[in-house]
Structures are given as C-alpha cells and as structure tokens.
Amino acid sequence: MRNHRYLPMTNQDQKEMLEAIGVHSIEELFSDIPESIRFKGQLNIQDALKETELVHYFQGLAAKNVSLSDTPSFLGAGVYQHYIPSIVDHVISRSEFYTAYTPYQPEISQGELQAIFEYQTMICELTGMDIANSSMYDGPTALAEAAMMSAGHTKNKTILVSKAVHPEARAVIQTNAKGQNLNVIEIDLKDGVTDLDQLKEQYSDDTACVVVQYPNFFGHIEPLAEIEELAHEKKSLMVVSSNPLALGLLKPPGHFGADIVVGDAQPFGIATQFGGPHCGYFAVTKKLMRKVPGRLVGQTTDDQGKRGFVLTLQAREQHIRREKATSNICSNQALNALAASVAMTAIGKKGVKEMAYQNIQKATYAKNLFKQKGIDVVSEQPIFNEFIIRLNDSVAETNQKLLKKGFIGGYDLSQYYPELENCMLVAVTEIRSKEEIDQFVEEVGALQ
Numbered sequence: 227m228r229n230h231r232y233l234p235m236t237n238q239d240q241k242e243m244l245e246a247i248g249v250h251s252i253e254e255l256f257s258d259i260p261e262s263i264r265f266k267g268q269l270n271i272q273d274a275l276k277e278t279e280l281v282h283y284f285q286g287l288a289a290k291n292v293s294l295s296d297t298p299s300f301l302g303a304g305v306y307q308h309y310i311p312s313i314v315d316h317v318i319s320r321s322e323f324y325t326a327y328t329p330y331q332p333e334i335s336q337g338e339l340q341a342i343f344e345y346q347t348m349i350c351e352l353t354g355m356d357i358a359n360s361s362m363y364d365g366p367t368a369l370a371e372a373a374m375m376s377a378g379h380t381k382n383k384t385i386l387v388s389k390a391v392h393p394e395a396r397a398v399i400q401t402n403a404k405g406q407n408l409n410v411i412e413i414d415l416k417d418g419v420t421d422l423d424q425l426k427e428q429y430s431d432d433t434a435c436v437v438v439q440y441p442n443f444f445g446h447i448e449p450l451a452e453i454e455e456l457a458h459e460k461k462s463l464m465v466v467s468s469n470p471l472a473l474g475l476l477k478p479p480g481h482f483g484a485d486i487v488v489g490d491a492q493p494f495g496i497a498t499q500f501g502g503p504h505c506g507y508f509a510v511t512k513k514l515m516r517k518v519p520g521r522l523v524g525q526t527t528d529d530q531g532k533r534g535f536v537l538t539l540q541a542r543e544q545h546i547r548r549e550k551a552t553s554n555i556c557s558n559q560a561l562n563a564l565a566a567s568v569a570m571t572a573i574g575k576k577g578v579k580e581m582a583y584q585n586i587q588k589a590t591y592a593k594n595l596f597k598q599k600g601i602d603v604v605s606e607q608p609i610f611n612e613f614i615i616r617l618n619d620s621v622a623e624t625n626q627k628l629l630k631k632g633f634i635g636g637y638d639l640s641q642y643y644p645e646l647e648n649c650m651l652v653a654v655t656e657i658r659s660k661e662e663i664d665q666f667v668e669e670v671g672a673l674q
Contacts, residue, residue, distance in 0.1 A: 292634065294498065298662040302612050302653025303443070303637035304365070304392050304490070305498050308471065309581065309657055311572040314495040318565050326560060328521075332536045339535035342560060343523045345491075345567040352473045352578075353487040354480025355509035359520040361563035365490030366395035368506030369437065369467045370402040371519045372486040376435035376463040377408050379517055384409045384432045388420040390442035391467060393642035399437070408434070418446045418605040418614075425456055433462040435486075440468045440479060444651065445589070445612025446605065450482040458483065469493060470507065472610045474582035486510050495569025496562050505562035515539065520558055584656035585611035592654045592663045599671040604649060612653045614639065614646070618674045621650045631669045 240252075249255050256264070275283060299307050318324065322337060329335030329342075342360045349358035362368040373385050385403060387396055389412050396412065403410045411428050414421045420438055429436070436457040440448045450466065457464035465486045466479035471493040473479075479487045492504040510518055516539060524538035573581065589611040596615050597603055604614035617624055621638035628635040636650040643649070654663060 292629065294634075297629075297632060297634055298658060298666065299634035300636050300652050300654060300658070300666055301634050302655070303651055304394070305501055305504070306471075306493055306611070306653060306655050307498055307657050308493050308655055309573075310495050310497065311569055313572050314565050314568045317568045318561055323561065323564055328558075328560075329537065332534065336535060338560065338564075339523050339537070341564045341567055343525060343535050344571070345563045346523060348567065348570045349470070349491070349507045349509055352470050352478060353468065353484075353507075353509045354473075354478030355484070355487050356480075356512040357515050357518065357522065358507060358509040359518050359522050359558075361491070361558040361560065362488075362506035362508050362520055363559060364502060364504045364506045365467060365488065365492075366392065366398040366506075368488040368490075368508045369395045369465070370398045371508065372465045372488050373399050373435055373437060374402055374406060374408075375514070375517050375519065376465060376486065377406060379514065380434045380461055380463065382432045382434035382462065383407070384411060384430065385434055385437065386411050386413055386425060386428055387437040388413045388425075388439065388442070388448075389415050390418070390420055390444060390446070390448065391437060391439040392443045395439075395467065418442075418444050418607045419448050420453065422449070422452055422456065425453070429456060429459065429462075431460060433460065435463040435465045437465045437467070440466050440476070441472055441610040441612070444605070444607075444614055445609040445653075446607040447476065447610070450477075450479060450484070454483040469610065471578065471582055471585065474578035475586065476582075476610070480509070480511075485514060491563065491566040494573075495565040495567075503559060503562060505559040505566055581656050582610075585654070588656065588658055588660075588663065589613060589652075589654040591660075592652065592667060595663065595667045596652075596670070599667060601667075601671060601674060604646075611655055612651055614649050614651055615670075617648045617650060617670075620648060624650070624670070624673055627673055628666075628669060633666050633669060635670075 244250065244255065294307050326338050329338045332339060346358040346360060350356065362371065377383065377385065385399065385408055387399060387410060400410055413425050413428060419442060425436065436453060438448050438450070438453055440450060442448050454464050463485040464483065465488070466484045468479055468487055468489045470489055470491055487509045489507055490504050491507050496504055508518060508520065518539070521537055522539045523535055526534050526536055528534045570578065586609070589609055593603055593609065593613045602616040604616055621635070621640065625635035625638070636652040639646040639649040639651050
C-alpha cells in the first residue's frame with residue numbers, strides 16, 4: 227500500500243482485506259445491518275477517474291478561483307491582504323513546527339514553547355495588556371469567550387454589544403450566550419460608531435460587559451475613553467475586539483482601561499486563505515489571569531539555572547475539575563500563532579508602525595478620490611483602512627461587473643445592515659499601489 231499515492235481498491239485488495247478480518251464476502255460484512263434499512267439502489271456519484279484524469283479535473287476547478295496574486299482586492303470586513311515576509315513560510319514549513327501538537331512535554335518542546343511565549347509577549351505589547359494566552363481559533367470565537375468569561379467573572383447575565391462589532395462575531399456571541407442563558411442586547415449606531423446615549427440607557431446592575439470593536443466594523447475609531455467610563459460605572463468589564471495591526475499606530479485598548487482585548491492575528495503573516503484558518507488572540511489584565519481560556523506559556527529556569535519555557539495556568543476542562551474550568555477550548559492555533567510571531571519579528575516595531583501608517587494614508591487617499599468622483603462617502607469619521615461608499619446600484623451587481631474588470635470589490639453591507647442598502651465597505655491596505663487605487667476608483671465611478 228505504501229507504494230501508492232492513494233489507497234487502491236482492486237478485487238484482490240478487497241479479497242485480502244476480507245480474509246484478514248475473517249469474513250467471506252461483502253454481504254457477510256454487512257449482515258448485522260437489518261435488510262429493512264439497507265440502501266438497495268446505486269449511489270448518485272460519477273464513476274471513478276484515473277489518477278491523471280482526476281488531477282486534471284481538480285486543476286480545472288482550482289483554475290476557476292480568483293487569486294489575490296493577480297487580482298487586486300478591496301475586500302476586507304475582517305480578513306485582509308497584507309504584506310507577508312517570505313521568511314514566514316520558510317519557518318512554519320519546518321517539520322518540527324509544521325507537525326507540532328500541544329507541547330505537553332517541555333523537555334522536547336522548547337522551540338515551540340518559546341515561539342508561543344514570544345507571540346504572547348508581542349500581543350501584550352500591541353494591546354497594552356498584562357497577559358495574553360497562547361492563541362485561540364479566531365477573532366470571533368475569542369470575542370465570544372471574552373463575553374462568556376465576563377459573565378462568569380461578574381456573575382451578571384447581560385452582555386451589551388455594539389452593532390458596530392462584526393456581525394458574524396455578534397452571531398457567535400449570541401450562540402454561546404444561548405447555551406449559558408445569558409441576555410445579549412445590541413446597541414445601535416450613531417454617526418458610524420456606538421450610540422453612547424443608548425449604551426447608557428441599557429447599562430444596568432446586571433451588565434456583565436460592554437463589547438466594542440476598535441477600529442469598528444465600518445473602519446471607524448470608537449471613543450474608548452467615554453465607553454470605558456460607562457463600562458466601569460458598576461462592576462462590569464470592558465471588552466474590546468481590535469485589529470492588531472491598527473494598534474501599531476492607535477492608542478492600545480489597554481491604555482484606555484480595557485479589561486479584555488481580543489482579535490484576530492490574521493493581519494500578521496497569515497494569508498486570507500478563503501477565510502480561515504486564522505488565529506485569535508486573547509489578552510487580559512493581571513486580575514483576570516486565572517480566568518483566561520485556553521493555555522499560557524510561562525518562562526522559568528531549569529535546575530541548572532537555564533532559561534526555559536513550560537505550559538502554565540491551563541484552566542481547561544481536561545486539566546482541572548470540569549465545573550471549575552473556564553472554557554472547553556481544547557486547542558489553539560500554534561502554527562498560525564508562529565506565523566504571526568515570525569511576521570511581527572521580521573517586520574519589527576518600526577515596520578508595524580509604517581504598515582499601519584500606510585493603511586491609513588492609502589485608505590484616506592482612496593476615500594478622498596471617491597469624493598472627487600462624486601461618489602457618496604457615507605461618514606466623515608476618522609478611519610483606519612476601511613470606509614463606506616454609497617452606490618447607485620446594488621453592491622452585488624457592481625462587484626460582478628468589477629470582477630470582469632479585474633478587481634475584487636468591497637463588502638456588501640446590506641447583508642447585515644438593511645439601512646445601508648447599496649453601501650460598500652471598501653478596504654485599502656498597504657499592499658495596494660496608487661495605480662491600483664486610481665484604477666479601482668475609476669472603474670467604480672464608471673459603473674455609476
């Protein structure tokens with residue numbers, strides 16, 4: 227079998243396998259299944275293809291995909307095309323990292339553990355928080371875990387979440403809250419950011435946390451100082467979902483007094499890859515250290531005084547009593563966290579700041595260019611790398627036309643915000659050139 231790229235199924239193979247398990251026929255193999263529930267017909271599948279035909283078939287399917295390597299993209303909405311240093315793939319493709327699982331045995335996992343420790347350290351530096359865990363599945367699930375952790379910590383049952391938080395992340399919160407019998411109240415928008423007056427009205431003694439996004443789903447910058455003042459009026463927590471690249475320039479949530487900061491590390495070294503897998507980060511203040519889901523890597527010394535790394539504070543159900551566990555998260559995205567670590571290290575502090583600066587500059591350039599073309603820019607709020615334009619036709623139809631012109635258009639906001647019909651969320655990252663921006667604006671303008 228090991229000489230084949232796939233498992234063959236000849237009559238001889240079938241005969242040998244049946245003999246190995248002491249069965250004389252396929253009919254005898256399935257004799258325990260009652261006749262009344264057996265499938266008697268033919269499965270509606272095509273005949274098997276030869277290997278060369280099969281490879282050709284799948285290559286044809288793959289060729290139908292639109293590749294970001296040759297099609298400029300202005301689609302963001304949570305997943306972005308950014309510069310990825312070539313060293314990232316070289317490091318994460320090494321077999322000791324590529325095939326690594328949970329590093330339970332520190333004596334043989336020092337490289338993996340140190341990589342995770344460095345990831346945690348850099349996330350803390352970016353967010354302004356005290357402690358970060360070793361990563362989570364993605365940004366939305368990290369946000370849901372933060373909301374659930376807040377409810378468990380405060381013993382309160384109400385979660386206030388801004389409608390400027392990514393709609394898919396809000397859906398994940400709703401799903402988790404249902405299982406925990408928690409009440410989720412969504413706060414409306416005012417001028418593209420969270421309506422502080424409504425937030426104040428909904429805030430109560432039962433509020434577990436206030437959840438906002440920074441920059442928010444529309445690319446606008448939320449007033450975290452004012453939100454923090456409201457969130458901490460009683461004993462509730464302030465949870466901020468944040469694009470880590472934006473924190474290269476923006477004041478980090480930790481400096482505003484956030485209790486939990488989460489997000490997706492995808493902007494650092496992780497390709498868009500059809501929306502996943504990515505890598506969630508989760509950072510907290512020191513007082514919440516023992517409530518963090520997942521696991522943390524800590525630095526220590528061995529019996530000879532040498533620096534070493536170990537898993538520590540594993541508050542997971544498989545390690546401690548189930549009723550004391552903070553979460554049932556039983557894995558992390560170590561490989562993608564490593565990619566983020568390598569990218570952040572290669573880019574460096576100045577590089578991260580420069581990348582963030584270019585996102586702001588290029589997005590602002592595109593925004594002003596749309597205005598000059600007479601296309602309505604919906605809000606004048608400060609932005610990071612996304613903004614909203616209003617079109618004359620539906621975004622879906624416009625995007626189909628743009629694709630024929632060689633561009634991937636922006637996000638159709640009417641999917642989740644009916645009041646924003648014909649509104650497109652446009653993302654402009656540092657990867658886009660002036661020529662691409664100019665041509666994209668020109669093509670959008672020509673379709674109006």
